[in-house]
Amino acid sequence: MTDRHPLPGGEAIRDASDLTDPQFLQDLRRQMVRFATLQLSDTSLAEDAVQEALIGALKSARSFGGRAALKTWVFAILKNKIMDVLRKRQRLMEVGGLPNQNEEDHDFGELFNAKGFWQEDERPTAWGDPEAAVHDQHFWRVFEACLEHLPGQQGRVFMMREFIEMETPEICKTAGVSVTNLNVMLHRARLRLRKCLENSWFSPGESPC
Amino acid sequence: MLNCQRATRLLSDAQERNLTFTERMNLQMHTVMCSGCRNFERQMQTLRRITRAYAKSDIAQDE
Numbered sequence: 001m002t003d004r005h006p007l008p009g010g011e012a013i014r015d016a017s018d019l020t021d022p023q024f025l026q027d028l029r030r031q032m033v034r035f036a037t038l039q040l041s042d043t044s045l046a047e048d049a050v051q052e053a054l055i056g057a058l059k060s061a062r063s064f065g066g067r068a069a070l071k072t073w074v075f076a077i078l079k080n081k082i083m084d085v086l087r088k089r090q091r092l093m094e095v096g097g098l099p100n101q102n103e104e105d106h107d108f109g110e111l112f113n114a115k116g117f118w119q120e121d122e123r124p125t126a127w128g129d130p131e132a133a134v135h136d137q138h139f140w141r142v143f144e145a146c147l148e149h150l151p152g153q154q155g156r157v158f159m160m161r162e163f164i165e166m167e168t169p170e171i172c173k174t175a176g177v178s179v180t181n182l183n184v185m186l187h188r189a190r191l192r193l194r195k196c197l198e199n200s201w202f203s204p205g206e207s208p209c
Numbered sequence: 210m211l212n213c214q215r216a217t218r219l220l221s222d223a224q225e226r227n228l229t230f231t232e233r234m235n236l237q238m239h240t241v242m243c244s245g246c247r248n249f250e251r252q253m254q255t256l257r258r259i260t261r262a263y264a265k266s267d268i269a270q271d272e
Contacts, residue, residue, distance in 0.1 A: 108214055111214075112212070112213055112214045116213060116215060117213045118213045118243075118245045118246075123245035123248075124245045124246075124248035124249045125248060126248050127251075127252060127255065133259070134259060134262050140263065143259065143263065162257060162260040163261070165261070168226075183221070183222055186224070186225065187217065187218045187221040187222070190253065190256060191217060193256060194252050194256060198252075
């Protein structure tokens with residue numbers, strides 16, 4: 001590994017040659033495929049996007065101050081690939097894109113009483129230590145499971161907003177919805193995700209360790 | 210007076226746009242009295258942080 005130069009702090013500068021470390025590459029690839037599959041809800045499209053992103057990453061090798069930086073960069077490339085696929089898919093998503101009124105009433109009816117105040121057992125509680133959770137690998141499995149539970153269109157716009165960090169006008173264009181509809185869907189997605197995380201992770205006395 | 214359904218909608222919208230003065234006032238009056246919506250408000254920021262950290266997480270490494 002002659003291409004790794006020690007820094008004063010003892011940390012090695014890595015470059016894209018890390019992408020030839022089989023174990024690292026395998027782990028990274030698996031995580032990317034999962035990420036892209038959540039986003040595209042299509043495994044083969046996801047595999048393609050990941051493949052293209054990795055090839056792109058290898059082509060433009062640069063130096064990184066550690067694997068975390070390398071990973072961030074590779075995921076940035078992947079996000080662009082995903083956005084390309086989503087843009088192409090635009091027309092497909094317009095079909096059946098609008099939120100279903102009945103489903104929405106049902107959602108809200110579960111959470112709020114007739115006057116629109118929290119049902120007794122649905123009121124959000126304080127979350128213990130969210131910062132500790134992000135360092136816990138079990139937490140991320142719970143998080144993924146909760147994401148997968150979001151209904152199709154809700155999950156997609158939430159991920160466009162929060163993972164790919166697209167802005168409102170672009171999401172509306174890509175998903176073929178109005179700003180109001182988008183905000184309705186994001187509200188519902190956040191209510192659901194919040195509840196799922198609270199029930200499966202943050203709820204007092206229920207964490208696995 | 211806002212109810213919780215409306216308050217959580219505004220707290221979600223606040224992640225997308227600047228709320229108007231009136232909206233902020235109404236929200237404040239509500240959250241002062243409602244611990245559930247205060248928790249919700251904090252969780253909206255946590256949710257965004259967590260979701261953005263997801264791509265950088267190490268979930269795959271012990272499999």
